[in-house]
Amino acid sequence: xxxxxxxxxxxxxxxxxxxxxxxxxxxxxxxxxxxxxxxxxxxxxxxxxxxxxxxxxxxxxxxxxxxxxxxxxxxxxxxxxxxxxxxxxxxxxxxxxxxxxxxxxxxxxxxxxxxxxxxxxxxxxxxxxxxxxxxxxxxxxxxxxxxxxxxxxxxxxxxxxxxxxxxxxxxxxxxxxxxxxxxxxxxxxxxxxxxxxxxxxxxxxxxxxxxxxxxxxxxxxxxxxxxxxxxxxxxxxxxxxxxxxxxxxxxxxxxxxxxxxxxxxxxxxxxxxxxxxxxxxxxxxxxxxxxxxxxxxxxxxxxxxxxxxxxxxxxxxxxxxxxxxxxxxxxxxx
Numbered sequence: 001x002x003x004x005x006x007x008x009x010x011x012x013x014x015x016x017x018x019x020x021x022x023x024x025x026x027x028x029x030x031x032x033x034x035x036x037x038x039x040x041x042x043x044x045x046x047x048x049x050x051x052x053x054x055x056x057x058x059x060x061x062x063x064x065x066x067x068x069x070x071x072x073x074x075x076x077x078x079x080x081x082x083x084x085x086x087x088x089x090x091x092x093x094x095x096x097x098x099x100x101x102x103x104x105x106x107x108x109x110x111x112x113x114x115x116x117x118x119x120x121x122x123x124x125x126x127x128x129x130x131x132x133x134x135x136x137x138x139x140x141x142x143x144x145x146x147x148x149x150x151x152x153x154x155x156x157x158x159x160x161x162x163x164x165x166x167x168x169x170x171x172x173x174x175x176x177x178x179x180x181x182x183x184x185x186x187x188x189x190x191x192x193x194x195x196x197x198x199x200x201x202x203x204x205x206x207x208x209x210x211x212x213x214x215x216x217x218x219x220x221x222x223x224x225x226x227x228x229x230x231x232x233x234x235x236x237x238x239x240x241x242x243x244x245x246x247x248x249x250x251x252x253x254x255x256x257x258x259x260x261x262x263x264x265x266x267x268x269x270x271x272x273x274x275x276x277x278x279x280x281x282x283x284x285x286x287x288x289x290x291x292x293x294x295x296x297x298x299x300x301x302x303x304x305x306x307x308x309x310x311x312x313x314x315x316x317x318x319x320x321x322x323x324x325x326x327x328x329x330x331x332x333x334x
Contacts, residue, residue, distance in 0.1 A: 021169040039137035047083045049130035073111040094120040189258035194250040229291040284311040
């Protein structure tokens, strides 16, 4: 363990600061959290006001324990109830969370013994909307001491400050989400949903656009697919991109962006595609642009999946791209 005035502790703090904006940020953050507090394992869990807790990262935790928590006990987690009731950032102990929940029996008497957990300490770090990240330290034997709790409270402002900087970085750099280049992104209407379709963020431009356009219905009509999609309407284009599981605001969620419809450019792009591909390749291409999967295209055209995959490879080669996402950007996200 490190003392809070140790040189190494500050070096670790510097490492956390350097990792802002990276996928490893919260891993570095929970490591710093536990650097001066004796513990046996750690977790990072995303809590939501509307969905079950989601485990994002663990260290020194058996896979079967994570599976048991996720499948049977996540919705009984007293820390989840505590966050939903108070939405309060800061240090929270297992005893505090249990005192505010009326359904802790199975969690305390069954899950904790199975997981070899005798005490838990958490730090809640809000993200957007009513969601948060919970950083957890676990003890297999004994309880965290008052000194441990005081130490956690002393380091909390530093952890929270780094977390806020990381979230700000994410927003400032959303113009390249999973390879989707969105110039001038900050001025465009944007909606972010979690993996269950719950809204976790929308900017002012999106909320203003809602007044004149039935955006919610259009969003709900989008099929959940693996790749980028775009749908063109009379005056605008609604774009969709899945978010990586490590995306801080909504792991495994999706992002929507509303843009002015460049009708002339879109029409020219589709005309170029007709000239570039054979009639059958264009049939496959058109269904790909609608976000259809290989299986769905095969069913629609009554062709085997293997043949469809071969068509896709030829389409990529002729379009001079290497992926379906790049193809969508070239011909639809213009």
